[in-house]
């Protein structure tokens with residue numbers, strides 16, 4: 001179990017509890033975090049779940065896998081190193097306190 | 108102001124992918140409007156794609172299918188009436204009649220009715236026990252335990268849903284046969300190289316594919332036991348999944364006199380022929396290349412739902428389809444950008460690793476679609492190129508060393 005804090009664009013921050021093993025998209029959807037749709041249901045087909053992870057959390061969230069990596073390269077110009085697809089990040093205890101900001105872009 | 112009398116009331120019928128996108132957008136644009144959602148399934152709106160993938164495998168719990176938690180609807184001030192079917196629209200009175208006798212008034216009506224699987228007629232054994240379709244969660248919940256006890260499975264129809272189910276159920280000592288009446292699997296949705304790829308993939312995994320052979324009838328005493336095929340042969344079967352396409356749900360609209368043309372006819376703002384009624388998702392047909400087309404995908408349901416919401420709020424913005432789709436079979440990820448309908452040429456680009464490739468579709472020398480197989484980067488490039496209306500040169504496409512992303516202007 002981990003508590004994750006979202007700051008949706010232009011809104012008050014929200015804390016969502018994530019069950020271990022669930023993806024950040026699933027958690028956001030089940031807590032109705034605004035602006036996050038995860039259109040393809042974590043199938044790695046839409047990239048609507050794109051997010052910037054705060055630098056301090058990169059170690060805990062881990063590195064993108066090869067397919068995610070390939071998609072991220074094409075999501076935005078000059079991809080920053082902290083770019084991730086939320087649906088590929090799974091909750092575990094070390095993510096407790098994770099801070100995420102609103103959607104970066106919805107391609 | 109008395110609540111309920113002055114506020115405009117929007118009634119949304121059909122509680123699926125398009126309806127949820129519509130409601131979320133409508134609420135964001137208009138915090139005050141009364142919204143009622145009526146759906147005939149007893150559960151909160153959910154995603155259908157996993158029904159033939161992770162959910163059928165048993166790798167996703169039922170609550171993982173939901174598009175929104177139940178309390179989201181409450182939080183958004185949406186009146187939810189689930190397990191209720193709308194049976195008639197009175198357009199003059201602006202009322203809707205439900206199957207429990209209730210009459211619901213509307214200022215605006217949104218039809219998000221989805222599509223229904225085509226079934227085999229009872230005359231050819233379509234209503235025998237052991238014959239299934241897959242559209243609803245309840246279908247998947249019935250199919251999964253039945254599969255556990257079936258050793259000879261026949262899948263009628265070699266489209267994406269049928270092939271995905273074949274991938275899930277093959278192995279485990281089962282004989283799985285896919286029957287496709289057309290000359291090749293995926294003939295309606297993909298070009299030959301993609302069909303060839305998936306034919307090989309299924310063969311390698313022990314699935315028997317019979318192409319160019321139709322089903323004459325299913326037979327059996329009280330449950331299905333045999334399939335009689337158009338080549339005269341007979342196949343012993345324990346379970347049959349019928350995946351022969353879908354038909355848009357249009358009766359409600361047709362009986363109310365709305366224009367119906369292979370789906371509820373809408374324009375690029377999702378308006379029907381009645382100015383008070385919009386429609387979105389699988390149940391509609393949209394203008395395309397001088398004619399009409401019916402799109403059945405999550406992407407289309409979401410985009411049309413959002414377009415319909417904007418229209419209802421007087422902020423009309425035309426819907427220009429930017430289609431994308433996906434299919435997972437075994438460990439293969441197929442991602443599709445664009446719409447291949449009406450293609451007149453294709454080209455295969457070799458992939459970067461074994462088992463990966465992409466198929467590029469053109470119409471009148473313009474790029475219209477890409478099937479990317481185990482090639483997520485190519486899929487994303489394809490999406491960007493199609494959106495920007497850029498057609499790469501043939502020499503670049505067939506050269507696996509050429510970096511396609513160099514063609515994109517950021």
Ligand SMILES: Cc1cc2nc3c(=O)[nH]c(=O)nc-3n(C[C@H](O)[C@H](O)[C@H](O)COP(=O)(O)OP(=O)(O)OC[C@H]3O[C@@H](n4cnc5c(N)ncnc54)[C@H](O)[C@@H]3O)c2cc1C
Nearest residue numbers: 121123124125147155156192193220221388389403404405
């Ligand atoms: C097994 C399967 C796999 C799929 N895989 C993919 C995929 O990988 N990628 C992809 O993009 N798409 C996929 N699709 C297609 C996608 O799920 C649909 O395009 C999408 O669900 C369409 O959304 P919709 O809102 O138009 O219709 P639906 O989600 O079908 O919702 C319509 C709802 O309206 C209800 N309804 C109908 N009439 C009435 C009435 N009179 N009163 C009340 N309620 C009514 C229906 O029961 C239904 O609940 C798949 C579909 C299936 C079945």
Ligand code: FES
Nearest residue numbers: 038042047049087
């Ligand atoms: S939810 Fe579609 S790629 Fe993450």
